[in-house]
Amino acid sequence: MREGKVQIIPLGGLGEIGKNSLAIRYGDDILVIDCGLMFPEDELLGIDVVIPDVTYLLENKECLRAIILTHGHEDHIGAIPYVLPHFDVPIYGTRLTLGLLEGKLEEHLPGFKADLREVRPRDLLTIGNFKVEFIRVSHSIPDAVAVAVHTPLGVILHSGDFKVDYTPVDGERIDFHRLAKLGEEGVLVLLSDSTNAERPGYTMSERVVGETFEETFRRSRNRILIATFASNIHRIQQAIIVAHRFGRKVAIAGRSMVNVVTVAHRLGYLQIPPGTMVELEEANRLPRHEVVILTTGSQGEPMSALTRMAMADHKLVEIYPGDTIIISAVPIPGNEKLVARVIDQLFKRGAEVLYETVSGLHVSGHPSQEELKLMISLTRPKFFIPIHGEYRMLMRHAELAREMGVKPENIFVAENGQVVEFSRKGGRFAGRVTAGRVLVDGLGVGDVGNIVLRDRKQLAKDGILIVVLAISQESGQVVAGPDIVSRGFVYVREAEELLEEAKAQVRAALEKCQEKGLNEWASIKAQVRDILGRFLYERTRRRPMILPIIMEV
């Protein structure tokens, strides 16, 4: 690529929530900011996670200088174990972020040696043609940063995920001064978090949740369970402090939360008064009013600890009447039903459940409209690109930027893979690169695509009907079968008659083939599929997958 131009190349996180990843290119230097995963939507049957398509990076391997991480959330670091083996580049991130990443790498790539380089807010590194600067921001996980990339054409400021919390739990405020200074010197492009761009006003401080915890603890004479995101260390910290103040011991249920707490505590991001934490077994032996259990499952995830407790199938924790259960989260769109079911189950067990309908149980980690305006007015960008959000959120954020005086022609609402190029002359869309989603299913990365998904969809809807027959090589006659086996279609016991008739249909189809002198298997199979399909739809209004199998004996 010619010098004198800088390109912004979003690889994920635009037009969607999750799998955030964005490349910045100047000449032959490419930086990647974040490389996250996304959890599959319902129609991606059987898929475990979705990661960005990094074809562009593979095609430009020799230009890739570094991967830079803004914070330790799955949707920002989760894809690294899948892509890192393809690249030999250093990864820069703050202490906690790298600590959490290390855990993932050990899990997915045991023994893999990654070149992880720790940075601190206000650090300034030289990477190729770039100077890269890290700026502290508040978010729902500690040690989150924005990234200012100084290029020969000017500063590109990537907000990461952020919020404005004037009273952060860890006392580490967003670095307004640095942002203001950059704004004064001039920011070429601002890339900013759009997750909450539809929300008017300000996002409340994380402290609010601590206060709600405190009230609840004051009222409760019984056991308290708090479900929240495993990675929300600020919230876990507040729960621990309040518990300690009220003389309660804290136990943790849920592997992911245990892992995060262990790392955060080891690295000094979580203060635990001595003797506060206990194992679940011990907690079960203590008087209930002396116990707090922190647990995963705030999204009603079927396998999570809280869901198991609700369904009375958790090994160590049983829900008792009188328990107070705080769901310190809001359902992520798509999870509403799951969460509601868990809440209902907990009520049925006699627990008091505090959830969405009670205010102050959760605050967002993302900036509402007034905070977005604050970011824009502090940094005074010439060009603006909304990132991290579904299309309508990006649109709303662009509207806010217009209202703040950014020239309409300087605002670019881009899609993943759409290159935005800046030069002395200005900014423009400069074509597309390969981008999209790669589906991960078990150990398979990218081996499940539309055909497989289409089949799974059909199988899921109406099941499958398999027709097997054996044809003799010499005579060409059917010597065994047709047999019919079905799964996921109808109760075989209740449908014997139907399946008998289906067999008859197949025989008829075969005879037809004989008459017509059809003998390539392909056309015989087509016949069977066709006649049987029509018959079954006629009789059941269902369209199971029909799979004729012919054996030659």
Added chain:
Amino acid sequence: MREGKVQIIPLGGLGEIGKNSLAIRYGDDILVIDCGLMFPEDELLGIDVVIPDVTYLLENKECLRAIILTHGHEDHIGAIPYVLPHFDVPIYGTRLTLGLLEGKLEEHLPGFKADLREVRPRDLLTIGNFKVEFIRVSHSIPDAVAVAVHTPLGVILHSGDFKVDYTPVDGERIDFHRLAKLGEEGVLVLLSDSTNAERPGYTMSERVVGETFEETFRRSRNRILIATFASNIHRIQQAIIVAHRFGRKVAIAGRSMVNVVTVAHRLGYLQIPPGTMVELEEANRLPRHEVVILTTGSQGEPMSALTRMAMADHKLVEIYPGDTIIISAVPIPGNEKLVARVIDQLFKRGAEVLYETVSGLHVSGHPSQEELKLMISLTRPKFFIPIHGEYRMLMRHAELAREMGVKPENIFVAENGQVVEFSRKGGRFAGRVTAGRVLVDGLGVGDVGNIVLRDRKQLAKDGILIVVLAISQESGQVVAGPDIVSRGFVYVREAEELLEEAKAQVRAALEKCQEKGLNEWASIKAQVRDILGRFLYERTRRRPMILPIIMEV
């Protein structure tokens, strides 16, 4: 059942939203109030609708005197076409309710002669030992009623679905006077709608939406599309009136809305100024600022008109930049993602979309907490049973009743099938009757159960692998195969090697059987399933369904 006792037997709608149905029994007389359907949750793969299990009614056929309908919504009348053929009883309902039911019956049971009997608010009928009275209430569909069943033990008041709208679109207010009179004379049991029991305050009047429409029409110089529920005749009425006032023609997209509008207009529940309605084809020929299109799809249903427009695959309606699209609804829990996707698509086509984030676009048809209190204080029931809602909603409603002074021991939070019995002595839970859900898939009613669903789930997650081989009757040797066919598991093209190895595994399994002298097919199949399953999980971390088929030739 002995006299001197009256039983409330909920068959659906308790602990869930939908398939509302409730039986009232005194001696040998049974009345059923409503018989609705429910749309399946995601995990009910391939299921079209869910209806109540009416085994109890079948077992007590000779006692069933009538089915009484409170209003014409799917979740109150939708199951009737499935159950009516089993019973020879009259159905009582108001004019519009029966009009909508007739349409359903014609569609599902062409030629079926149902005994439909029209009633009016304040009508009083004698049915067996009961006197049944109909009381007007406000709801999101006209002609909705509550039902007061006068039994020898006292009045059982069923609220139906209701809200308190002081300025209803059709001018038909809720009949406070009759409710007050009943309260004065004494209500034995109140059964009341819990759908919004978690919502503080009052539900706004439907008029509010009309005002929002008016503002939007005033601002718009272009085409307007309004998506709402097909059955919300009040809202459709307001849209038509506002359109007429602003000199716009109205066209309708979506079969279900066309049907409802036709019936409602024919029966006089919808006033249409002459010349206001046009066909879509004609609307396409008019200047855009003279057109309003009412459409289905406010829930993002994949096959609905609005979704097709958004995906640019509607035959007659194309979305143009500048169109204003009003989503006059909130997503029903579970539909959030679908709705969001449609909104994003509409934005991408350059339309201005007004949705949830704008207030006054939708109001609920159900009573908030203050209205529920009003109902309780007007009717002063001795006993209270919350109905129509998920468990936590019923609990909240029960709490409200306590706050209103109903004795805790007189409040019964019941589940479907749980009998609540009242006598001179008081009320008590009196055992259970069969109740639950019946799954409808295509023409099959109840022929899809747990086994089929479990299979569909496994097929959906990891697909299927079929192993076929032919064994000779005389020799008992494998004469053909093993062949492997797979669907929904992996890209066959990319997995040839894996499938070859899988075949080898099967051969190994077969040899093992020979050595062990295993020759019943069952144990051979088990072997194959076992060895192959372990191999595939080992290699892919997936568990496809493995289906060994042995042919004897």
